[in-house]
Amino acid sequence: MSQDLPNFAIILVVPRKILQSIIFVALFSFVFAIPSFAQQAPQFKDSFVQGKITKILKQETEIQNGVTNFVQQFKIQLLSGSDKGKTVSVNLSSDPKDAQKLNINEAVVVDVKTSSAGKQYSIYEPYRLNYLLFALIGFMLLIGLIGGRRGVGAIIGLLVSVGIIGLWIIPQILKGADPLTVSLIGAFAILVFTTYIAHGVSLKTTVAIVGTTTAFLFAGWLATTMVSLMHATGLGSEDIYDLQLGVATINPQGLLLSGILIGTLGALNDITTTQAITMFTLVKENPSQKLWDLFTKGMVIGREHIASLINTLILAYAGSSLAVLIFFELNPMHLPWWVILNNESTMEEIIKSLVGSSALILAVPITTLLATWVALEGTDAKKFLQSLFG
Numbered sequence: 001m002s003q004d005l006p007n008f009a010i011i012l013v014v015p016r017k018i019l020q021s022i023i024f025v026a027l028f029s030f031v032f033a034i035p036s037f038a039q040q041a042p043q044f045k046d047s048f049v050q051g052k053i054t055k056i057l058k059q060e061t062e063i064q065n066g067v068t069n070f071v072q073q074f075k076i077q078l079l080s081g082s083d084k085g086k087t088v089s090v091n092l093s094s095d096p097k098d099a100q101k102l103n104i105n106e107a108v109v110v111d112v113k114t115s116s117a118g119k120q121y122s123i124y125e126p127y128r129l130n131y132l133l134f135a136l137i138g139f140m141l142l143i144g145l146i147g148g149r150r151g152v153g154a155i156i157g158l159l160v161s162v163g164i165i166g167l168w169i170i171p172q173i174l175k176g177a178d179p180l181t182v183s184l185i186g187a188f189a190i191l192v193f194t195t196y197i198a199h200g201v202s203l204k205t206t207v208a209i210v211g212t213t214t215a216f217l218f219a220g221w222l223a224t225t226m227v228s229l230m231h232a233t234g235l236g237s238e239d240i241y242d243l244q245l246g247v248a249t250i251n252p253q254g255l256l257l258s259g260i261l262i263g264t265l266g267a268l269n270d271i272t273t274t275q276a277i278t279m280f281t282l283v284k285e286n287p288s289q290k291l292w293d294l295f296t297k298g299m300v301i302g303r304e305h306i307a308s309l310i311n312t313l314i315l316a317y318a319g320s321s322l323a324v325l326i327f328f329e330l331n332p333m334h335l336p337w338w339v340i341l342n343n344e345s346t347m348e349e350i351i352k353s354l355v356g357s358s359a360l361i362l363a364v365p366i367t368t369l370l371a372t373w374v375a376l377e378g379t380d381a382k383k384f385l386q387s388l389f390g
Contacts, residue, residue, distance in 0.1 A: 045113070045114045045115070046111060046114075047114065048109055048110065048112070048124060049079070049080045049081035049084075049110050050078075050080045050107060050110070051076040051079055051107070052076065052077050052106070052107055053075070053102055053103065053104055053105060053108060054075045054105075055075035055104065056072065056074055056075075056102075056104060057089070058071065058072065059071075070093070070094050071091065073089065073092075074102070074123075075087055075088075076088055076090050076108065076123075078110060079107075083112070083119075088110075088121045090110070090123055091122075092122075092123050102126065106126065107126070107127035107130060108123050108125070109124040109125050109127050110122070110123060111124040140155055143155055153197050153198040153200070154198045156197050156198075157194030157198040158194075160190065160193050161190045164189055165186065165190075168189075169182055169186040169258075172186075173258070176250075178251065178254055179250070179251055179254035179258040180220070180224070180254045180257045182258070183257070183258035183261050187261055187262060188213065188216075190265065191209060191212055191213065191216070191265065192209060194269075195209050195273065196209075199273060199277075203280070203374060204276040204277055204279075204280045204371065205273070207272075207276040207280075207370050207371045207374055208269070208277075210370060211275070211371075212265075212268045212272045212367075214362075214363070214366050215272070215359045215367075216261070216265060216268055218358075218362055219261060219264050219356070219358070220257075220261055222354075222355050223260045223351065226351050226355065227256060227257060227351060230351070232253065232344060232347060232348055232351065233252060233344065234251075234252030234255055234256035234348075235252050259352070260351065260352050263316075263356060264360075267309055267313050267360055268359055268360060268363050270309065271302075271305055271306070271309055271360055271363055271364060274305060275298065275301070275305070275364060275368050276367055276370075278371075279294065279298050279368060279371035279372050279375055280371060280375045282294060282297060282298070282375075283376055287376070291372055291373060291376055294372045294376065295368060295369055298371070299365065302365070302368050306361055309360055310361075313356045313357060313360065314353050321345075321349050324345055324349070328340050328343075328346065
């Protein structure tokens with residue numbers, strides 16, 4: 001076809017075809033070269049070591065591209081890992097409002113990124129475990145010195161509780177077991193072991209366990225009913241969403257119920273143990289009292305205990321959800337108050353507070369009446385309890 005064209009047209013057509021071929025070959029080569037480029041890019045491998053700040057090189061506020069940052073530059077001596085003893089320079093940049101000024105001799109966690117191009121060092125966060133160790137030692141000494149033998153029993157009970165939760169409840173949930181069933185079994189084991197360890201094996205301790213178990217079963221029924229009626233899915237926080245991405249077998253609704261029950265158990269055990277010990281002490285001082293009169297006296301003490309514990313329980317839930325409460329108070333989306341109240345995150349906290357408080361209220365008369373009867377009636381009541389717990 002080019003023979004019919006003028007010479008100048010042939011000159012234009014041929015280079016264009018050559019140019020198209022060159023572009024096609026270049027694109028083809030680039031597409032197939034992408035994997036090799038990706039393979040040649042540095043692949044970072046993270047490791048974490050401890051370090052100590054030995055020198056502050058710079059500490060000032062800088063403005064870059066209209067953004068204000070608080071910048072610190074340190075000399076850090078690495079205290080662990082393959083580079084132990086090495087001193088490296090590290091920069092730390094943060095928002096001035098949230099900046100935490102680090103000082104000389106402070107311990108930090110250093111993130112070491114290793115690649116074919118070498119190692120990069122950055123501060124991951126301050127090292128806090130050393131302070132935690134001192135706090136725990138002080139806490140245990142305080143319990144031992146003031147609580148005496150009972151305090152030592154409380155420490156052992158605490159370790160048992162942590163062990164049951166960490167070594168049995170959590171692994172069973174991760175294996176796909178129903179969180180509610182697992183938590184009920186684990187909570188009962190915690191209740192029996194820790195109460196007997198902390199307070200000794202006695203009738204008043206057994207009464208406290210029976211009272212706690214009764215109120216705890218009521219809490220389980222109430223929590224299950226409220227969660228079902230209000231269609232609470234357990235997905236009221238971002239942490240649950242993140243957890244589901246990693247472990248698809250976890251039932252978030254069951255996890256919500258488990259959290260409610262485990263959180264309620266501690267307060268229940270406190271109030272029932274106190275009420276049982278109080279009633280046995282009153283009977284010991286005057287064994288001739290009538291059951292109803294003694295029960296009435298016990299309820300006076302119990303009501304005071306209820307008032308303080310309910311306030312404590314609700315404050316604990318409010319404190320753990322303070323950021324959520326502030327967000328709702330700001331209401332950036334300008335939602336009606338009833339829509340905010342109806343939100344699942346809000347409703348989950350309300351359910352926790354109501355279930356825990358209701359169980360506490362019920363535990364007082366049950367434990368008080370049972371302790372009064374056992375302490376006054378003697379042999380028959382003792383046989384009844386021994387048949388339950390041996």
